[in-house]
Structure formats: structure tokens, C-alpha cells
Amino acid sequence: MIAKFAAAMALGALATPALADNFVPSRPGNTESPISSPTGRWQVETEIGSYSVGHGDDRSWSALQTNFRYGLAPGWDAQIIASPFVGEEVGGDRAQGFGDTTLRLHHNLIGEDGNGPAFALIGFVTLPTGTNGQSDGAVEGGVIGTGSFAVTGADGITYTAGAAAVSVSHEYKSDVFGGVNLTHQFTDAFSAYAELFADRSQGQTATTFDIGGAFLSDARTQWDAGVDIGLTDAADNARFFVGWAHLF
Secondary structure (H helix, E strand, O other): OOOHHHHHHHHHHOOOHHHHHOOOOOOOOOOOOOOOOOEOOEEEEEEEEEEEEOOOOOEEEEEEEEEEEEEEEOOEEEEEEEOOEEEEEEOOEEEEEOOOEEEEEEEEEEOOOOOOOEEEEEEEEEEOOOOOOOOOOOOEEEEEEEEEEEOOOOEEEEEEEEEEEEEEOOEEEEEEEEEEEEEEEOOOOEEEEEEEEEEEEOOEEEEEEEEEEEEEEEOOEEEEEEEEEEOOOOOOOEEEEEEEEEEO
């Protein structure tokens, strides 16, 4: 949820024993890290809070959405994404509750050591665990391909593309999405990114321009914040968020 390539470069610059941990969170940003969680370790990535401003008086929010990642083997990790509190206000009607739960399997194909280009595939299934209207009400799923490579010693590109089957009024529709993220490492601990991301479903494309930054308070802990700015009518006008990630 998330300066992917830059986090790896930042750890490479930190001369500590944590180098071997290869801590590369998928947050912030909508593109995904191709680097898996270290084998036998938990990596927790939490969006502490987010607030979206839609069109008119429409609003939505979430708190403590968390991706629990566990390293199964070199290049493999399993993930559970839980959304304990989500809410929305549409047309004056307000509702909030528990959100859907997503199970994912992440497999790095190249570049797991963080040296050179990296690429991974992520398969996922979303379960309708939402309450009080905070669910599509059906099992959904898809696949994501994501990669990264260096541009300069301080700049990296992360790219992501995926497709899913989503439920709309109890009928499955296709959903395709993707984006490109450019991250710049200003110091060993601080990085910032700019990202273009698009999601097309039901004949509409929601495109956002995303900007934000990440700060490593130590080699295993990241804090981040950012905003996704809507560029098309199908996207919210803006989404603001703060987050945290830690390798246990």
C-alpha cells in the first residue's frame, strides 16, 4: 500500500545487519512491489487511515486496512488483506462496517535479491466478508504482474498491470488496471514518488495522478503519506492517506 524500488535502494545504503532482510514494502502508491517478504518473516503493511472526496457530497473513508504478508520460501509469500473499518456517504446516505477480505499469493520470478530488474506475479481472491453494505457480495479474483528497474542511482521505475473478475449487481464483469511509478531517493531514509494509475471497468476509466513520500525510521520500519488526484470523471476527486509498514 505501496516507494517500492526506492525502499530497496534505501536499505542498500544503510550499513546495518538488516540488509539481509530485504524489506521492500508494496506501499505507498497503487503499484505493487515485485519483492517478496523474507522467508519465515511477517511483514505488516497498514494504511492507518484514508479519506476520499468524491463528486458532489460523496465521501468514503477507511481505517487500519492491513496487508499481513508471510514469507513462505525464497521468492514466495502469502498475504491476507483485511479491512476492519470502511465507510461511505453517497447521496446523503451514510453506511460503515467491515470490508471484504483478500487472499493473495506473491511469486517473484526475477530480481528477488534486489539487484537489477525484478518481476513478480500475484494471484488473488476476494471474499465477501463485508458488513452493512460494504461488500460486492460475491467471490472475486484475478492476477497481477508487477516489476521494477533502476533508471539512475537515485531513481527507479515500478510498473503494474492486472485483470480481475468483479461482481456488479450479481453479474461478473471484467476489470483491468495498471500504472507506472517513478520514485526518487533524496536521502538514505526519505523518498518521494509520482505515479499514473488507471482502472477500467463497466466502460469507464478511473485515472489518477498519485504523489507521496516514504520515510524509513529504521531499516525495518516505514512511514508514508500521499494523495491520489482524480483525472477523469470516474475517479474520486482526491484520496488522502497515511500508512506504516514493518518487518517482524
